[in-house]
Amino acid sequence: MKKLVAFVFVLMSLCSATSFAKLPDPTDFFAGKWKIMVAGTPNGDVTFSTNLVRKDGVLTGQLKIVGDDSLPLVDISKVEDDKEKVVIYFTIQGYDVNAELTKVDADNLKGSLMGMFEAKGVRVKE
DSSP states (O other), rough: HHHHHHHHHHHHHHHHHHSSSOOOOGGGHHHHHHHEEEEEEEEEEEEEEEEEEETTTTEEEEEETTTTTTTEEEEEEEEOOOOSEEEEEEEEEEEEEEEEEEEEEEEEEEEEEEEEEEEEEEEOOO
């Protein structure tokens, strides 16, 4: 009987310890800083620096074109995400555009801008 009580005590301790452990939220895979490179646009290859932040359960953020500090930050108007894919909507140079990116591995994304231009994303590690 003592062994059973000890076993139950150890099991309960393990369960409570794991409930207090901070486990990463898998829905936050896309949250963070990313560099997104888009190849072959009418303006040549373009790189965006993007910071996605989860607020009230929804991803939001801003992006900036890398290489031209005179350009302002661009607000991301909408983000759709699930476990494997993110779609970022924004307006740039008067055009409403979207970038659809799929998870490749822990630090890389691939997809397209407007379904026409190849896009690759790389997580920025600080």
